[in-house]
Amino acid sequence: MEEKKSTFKVLFYLKKNAPKKDGTVPIMIRTTIDGVEKTRSAKVSVNPDRWDKARMRVTGRDAYATKINNALDLWERNIGAKYDTLFHYEGYVTAEKVDNAVMGTDAKKMTLLTFFKQHNDEFKLKVGKTRAENTHRMYCDVYNHVSNFLKLKYNLSDIPLIELKESFIKNFDFYLRCEKNFKANTVRLYMVPLKRLTAMAKDDNIIAIDPFKHFVAEKESVDIGYLTMDEVEAMISADLPTKLLEIVRDMFVFCCFTGISHTDLKKLTRQNIQDFFDGNNWLVYRRRKTDIKSSIPLLEIPKKILEKYRDYQIGNRAFPVPEYDPCNNLIKIVAGFARIDKHLTFHMSRHTFATMMLSKGVPIETVSHMLGHSNITTTQIYARITNQKISDDMQKLSETLHNFEKALVDKI
Template sequence: MDVPPRLWDVKNGRATGKSVEAMQINLAVDKIRVEVNRRYQELMQSDGYVTAAKLRDAYLGIGVKQETLLKLFEQHNVEYRKKVGFSREIATWKKYCCVCKRVREFLAHTYHREDIPLKELNLTFINDFEYFLRTEKKCRTNTVWGYMIVLKHIVAIARNDGRLPFNPFSGYINSPESVDRGYLSQEEIKAVMNYKTANKAHARIRDLFVFSIFTGLAYADVKGLTTDNLQTMFDGNLWIITRRKKTNTESRIRLLDIPKRIIEKYADQRLDNHVFYMPCNCHCNDILREIGKQCGIKNKLTFHLARHTFATTITLSQGMPIETVSRLLGHTNIKTTQIYAKITNEKISRDMSALTERLGDKYRLAE
């Protein structure tokens, strides 16, 4: 910017007079002062000190590399994909990609930008993203909560390696809602087991669902089940000894007759040491929903519903202690088991009948 010497006030650092030229010069000076101050604050936050040379370079953009959110997100996803099949799951990678896509859509919609520097992230950005998810994407509370956990993980990467000196999530509050996933009653279990179809693929999915109902194994654990996991134990019975795919916690399950018969039914169809051939979870759930409709079941059938049914109808409602149910499910905390296992009205009635018998006529009310 060129300033005529006759207009410049050295003492005040501004142009003198009220001419149009002087006013334009002072406006430009004010903008420079604001930008220099912003760069100064950024350097203090990131480095803790400022020199004249550093401030000059920052203002001029010399040697300044802007770390951006989406670039970091995409780098993370590329590295994560390389680990899939070894120490990471494809489903988790897909979730990271989905959240990255939502952040990109949010930036375009709300900020009209293709990316954003990490150092511009703040609580307002976080709250704006949540608002976008709820209003534009119609996401429910638990979906928003899951997305925020992913974004918080990406932000934590930047914080841990020094690229982000502050926590934009500081002050942000969000909690998941408690969701009753439901379970199948005894009558509904029987309806599924009695469901007949000429389609062998659909019959297989029905059988695998029933297998999960009577073992409590999640989809990933049934899919990963191998013949090595089937062991005859000290009591002479066949057990499943495995580690849960999700948490790597050990699960020991003595097999009931129904799951044993299902294992035997498909023994000659094994392609390798896996006990069952499992279609993808999405396909299984599509077929299960159709089976549920034909059986007149109000609950939407999903493979994971079987695990809740095992905890509630098959075990806890039959008098099995919740501590044992917890071990069968591979939980490390009984509070987690309580999310799965519900007390049914039938169990309450049986327990009250037993209590009535135990009390007998021990207590009498005076007439």
């Protein structure tokens, strides 16, 4: 029997301990993936004397053998096809999932929260490999919101997936906005996991129509926060009372001058610092979120921070980076010592880098590459042009049009 991806096997065997009155024995199917088995009946029986154990088929070419063997061939093709489909769309397959897909598990029995939990449990197995813990946490948060919404709005502990309509999505959107008082962009963020779940359910033929098909979430324009150069200087110059605050400050400043995210900073090693053709040190890494390669020439400040932590050794990591939540809390304390009157988050370091680069005239295409964005539109959202950039541009324009303006001013 063919083996796929070195983890997948299908075996046919006889259940000899359960013979029927006519002397035939049921044929069973055992699907094994990564050592985990799922067994079910092939819904046909055979004379055990006609069974070829090695070939896992009935011997002979008569009508009797042909009928049973054709049935087994159909089982094998269906199981293989479902395995391939699940592996292609989800990247992770279990024997249970393949069996459910083959048998066309009754859609009426598949409920939203059951489907959601199965997804989250499987997603958790990928954390640290191909998925991030923060994303798993987001899925779990949305699961809890959906669960609470079902109880409050419908007095239900769960709901069949086939009963999901656009009205359910609109009501959940309203619940997040009005009951939970989340802002529009937070609601959009929470809608993404649910939308992915319903798309998966449609791909699995559990639902016929995606309830998100015509739904458009409200979006609000947000002025993304960043630090000015004066504020970055104040942060660097701040006298901090503890080593931990100093570490968080240094990590934030490093991100301000490289654009690297907290997740990628935490994984950074000395091997990511490379000598390039121009004789300078470059930070070269692949973004975890987009899997896009980023290459950033290092300025003097990030070089100095690298040198400061050269003796830090835990495995092969370049920096002693705390987890995101502690970093987020501690950077607010650092902002207080630096007398920065802004609601600071650690991710604002990335906004600061983008804005700083654009305000100094670096082309947006270059900034987009350094940030590892898959679409330049994302860069346009992140990188807000500073008032200083606008002032500089207008000053250059004024100088260019000086004589023209002077002639007109005299006439006003």
